[in-house]
Amino acid sequence: MKAVCWMGKKQMEVQTVDDPRILNPRDCIVRITSTAICGSDLHLYDGYIPTMMKGDILGHEFMGEVVEIGSAVKKIKVGDRVVVPFTISCGGCHHCSRQEWSCCDNTNPNGALVEALYGYGGAALYGYSHMMGGYAGGQAQYARVPFADVGPIKIEIDIPDEKVLFLSDVFPTGYMAAENCNIERGRSTVAVWGCGPVGQFAIRSAFLLGAAKVIAIDNEPERLHMAEEAGAIGLNDEDDDMLDRLKTLTGGRGPDAAIDAVGMEAHGSTYDNVKQTLKLENDRPFALRQAMRAVRKGGTLSVPGVYSGFVDKIPFGAAFSKGVTMKMGQTHTQRYLRPLLDMIEAGQIDPSFVVTHRVPLTRAPEAYATFAEKKDGCIKVVLDPSC
Amino acid sequence: MPTPNSLKRNIPSHPPTGIASRKGLAPSKIVVTGDKGVKVSRSVTVQKPARPLYAFWRNLENLPQVIKHPVTITVRSPIESHWSVSAPGDRSVEWDALIINDEPDRLIAWRSREASEIANAGTVRFEPAPGDEGTEVTVTLEYNPPGGKAGAALAKLSGEEAGQQVGEMLRRFKALMEAGEIPTTEGQSVGAPQRKNQQ
Numbered sequence: 001m002k003a004v005c006w007m008g009k010k011q012m013e014v015q016t017v018d019d020p021r022i023l024n025p026r027d028c029i030v031r032i033t034s035t036a037i038c039g040s041d042l043h044l045y046d047g048y049i050p051t052m053m054k055g056d057i058l059g060h061e062f063m064g065e066v067v068e069i070g071s072a073v074k075k076i077k078v079g080d081r082v083v084v085p086f087t088i089s090c091g092g093c094h095h096c097s098r099q100e101w102s103c104c105d106n107t108n109p110n111g112a113l114v115e116a117l118y119g120y121g122g123a124a125l126y127g128y129s130h131m132m133g134g135y136a137g138g139q140a141q142y143a144r145v146p147f148a149d150v151g152p153i154k155i156e157i158d159i160p161d162e163k164v165l166f167l168s169d170v171f172p173t174g175y176m177a178a179e180n181c182n183i184e185r186g187r188s189t190v191a192v193w194g195c196g197p198v199g200q201f202a203i204r205s206a207f208l209l210g211a212a213k214v215i216a217i218d219n220e221p222e223r224l225h226m227a228e229e230a231g232a233i234g235l236n237d238e239d240d241d242m243l244d245r246l247k248t249l250t251g252g253r254g255p256d257a258a259i260d261a262v263g264m265e266a267h268g269s270t271y272d273n274v275k276q277t278l279k280l281e282n283d284r285p286f287a288l289r290q291a292m293r294a295v296r297k298g299g300t301l302s303v304p305g306v307y308s309g310f311v312d313k314i315p316f317g318a319a320f321s322k323g324v325t326m327k328m329g330q331t332h333t334q335r336y337l338r339p340l341l342d343m344i345e346a347g348q349i350d351p352s353f354v355v356t357h358r359v360p361l362t363r364a365p366e367a368y369a370t371f372a373e374k375k376d377g378c379i380k381v382v383l384d385p386s387c
Numbered sequence: 388m389p390t391p392n393s394l395k396r397n398i399p400s401h402p403p404t405g406i407a408s409r410k411g412l413a414p415s416k417i418v419v420t421g422d423k424g425v426k427v428s429r430s431v432t433v434q435k436p437a438r439p440l441y442a443f444w445r446n447l448e449n450l451p452q453v454i455k456h457p458v459t460i461t462v463r464s465p466i467e468s469h470w471s472v473s474a475p476g477d478r479s480v481e482w483d484a485l486i487i488n489d490e491p492d493r494l495i496a497w498r499s500r501e502a503s504e505i506a507n508a509g510t511v512r513f514e515p516a517p518g519d520e521g522t523e524v525t526v527t528l529e530y531n532p533p534g535g536k537a538g539a540a541l542a543k544l545s546g547e548e549a550g551q552q553v554g555e556m557l558r559r560f561k562a563l564m565e566a567g568e569i570p571t572t573e574g575q576s577v578g579a580p581q582r583k584n585q586q
């Protein structure tokens with residue numbers, strides 16, 4: 001089969017590799033019909049995630065048809081059309097039984113590696129470094145999906161791939177980010193840093209959860225425009241008086257909740273650019289610092305943006321003295337599959353709004369560059385593995 | 388199950404401590420002779436009652452499933468087993484082990500027979516976790532790093548490494564008990580240059 005492989009920083013390559021096979025009794029094999037590139041993949045592309053190896057198959061947002069099942073798979077059948085959540089979870093551990101799917105204890109074969117860094121390791125992820133499990137990803141024609149009965153959700157109605165594909169990650173991620181904001185219906189103002197796909201879904205989810213006002217922050221005109229289409233107020237992050245403008249927009253109180261949907265590669269700070277390049281800092285937390293200072297007293301900081309290690313000059317005192325609640329983490333994807341699919345089926349949201357580029361899988365390397373450089377109005381790329 | 392008499396016959400110089408008494412608390416320490424002993428202890432909580440966990444462990448021939456390093460365990464009697472651990476250079480390090488304490492659903496303790504190449508002893512304990520949260524499983528392992536060839540072969544297994552191996556064993560045990568399988572990526576699709584190495 002064809003698969004997108006990581007060959008080093010800014011070097012993606014489409015290779016012909018062996019088709020996946022069942023390795024464990026609870027596995028299934030999915031023939032992929034649609035797969036996407038995520039902002040998280042850009043952290044790999046830019047070489048900021050440790051423990052990648054040349055030849056690793058990328059991709060964690062995919063869906064398709066089940067073509068083979070392992071001996072212990074009971075619910076999923078050959079022929080089922082499924083969307084696969086990016087978090088690989090066992091369904092049987094303490095965390096899975098509490099719906100904390102991204103904290104699963106039992107799916108990372110390299111758990112010891114993460115433990116050494118973070119104290120404890122969570123769920124493995126597809127195509128996201130050896131530290132995160134080393135599983136082959138879904139930017140390919142087929143993928144091996146462990147715990148087939150726990151993750152994949154069946155799509156039983158006739159609906160195009162693009163409307164359900166983002167259940168695999170960015171829709172639940174934006175939704176959980178908004179849910180973490182403790183939104184009070186008709187009262188809360190939510191400020192969202194980053195208007196990539198995660199930010200876009202966070203903005204729409206905040207409105208679905210009843211936010212009175214959403215302020216969207218980015219410097220890409222197309223992305224701000226897409227946010228404004230959802231009803232948000234756009235702010236350019238390059239404005240010098242950004243924090244003052246946020247105050248003015250909130251009657252001097254500040255936003256009740258701040259979402260950092262930017263993560264470790266924020267632009268805007270030369271200090272962090274230099275330190276990250278010299279590997280003196282893992283992450284560039286510019287948006288995180290702003291969000292921490294901007295949020296109101298007693299407010300909530302919700303962080304879906306990915307951070308990998310040590311960050312500098314975090315204004316912890318600001319968070320402390322304002323009594324801020326912080327919520328963060330990889331998305332508990334499985335928790336949101338059913339409720340969000342119901343919302344899609346009920347017509348409350350059509351996630352395909354975010355797609356700007358559709359390209360054959362074979363052109364993935366250029367698509368990565370286009371998405372990374374935000375060329376050509378690129379916000380979300382869907383890859384077609386059939387050609 | 389063996390009677391106390393048969394036990395005595397099997398282990399003339401080391402009478403079993405508590406194997407016949409199901410009630411008595413197990414000794415908290417197992418002592419390996421000599422003062423160079425390495426001791427490691429690791430714990431994991433498994434979302435299962437003690438019974439199936441103990442049952443898995445008590446059948447020692449199950450253990451190679453959860454020990455990552457290649458090892459063969461042959462059970463010779465209810466309390467005797469033979470262990471063979473592969474070592475570098477087509478070698479193996481072998482010893483005979485005896486179960487010296489066995490409290491169903493609570494504890495198993497073992498030690499190597501005298502004159503083993505690598506003197507070792509250990510316990511595994513099963514204790515209820517607070518609040519109906521399954522079972523806390525704690526393994527304690529003690530051994531004397533041997534001298535000579537076996538020592539060279541097993542030098543790797545000392546100190547922190549031994550702790551990592553026990554930790555890995557518990558991680559795999561937990562996955563097998565809770566998820567029904569041990570996670571793996573061995574044999575999955577992969578691009579070059581890893582693909583070449585795999586073939």
Ligand SMILES: NC(=O)c1ccc[n+]([C@@H]2O[C@H](COP(=O)([O-])OP(=O)(O)OC[C@H]3O[C@@H](n4cnc5c(N)ncnc54)[C@H](O)[C@@H]3O)[C@@H](O)[C@H]2O)c1
Pocket residue numbers: 038039040041042043169170173193194195196197198199217218219220223237261262263264265266267268286287303304305306329330331379
């Ligand atoms: N928590 C999870 O489980 C999870 C899941 C998916 C993605 N993510 C993470 O979410 C983040 C966003 O993902 P995405 O797919 O939307 O990525 P993306 O790269 O498309 O979007 C990031 C956006 O942030 C903007 N930005 C950069 N610096 C900024 C600043 N200082 N202020 C305001 N905006 C700024 C960029 O212009 C861009 O539009 C990434 O870190 C990604 O890894 C997390």
Ligand SMILES: [Zn+2]
Pocket residue numbers: 038039040041060061086169170
């Ligand atoms: Zn993603």
Ligand SMILES: [Zn+2]
Pocket residue numbers: 089090091092093094095096103104105106
């Ligand atoms: Zn789990």
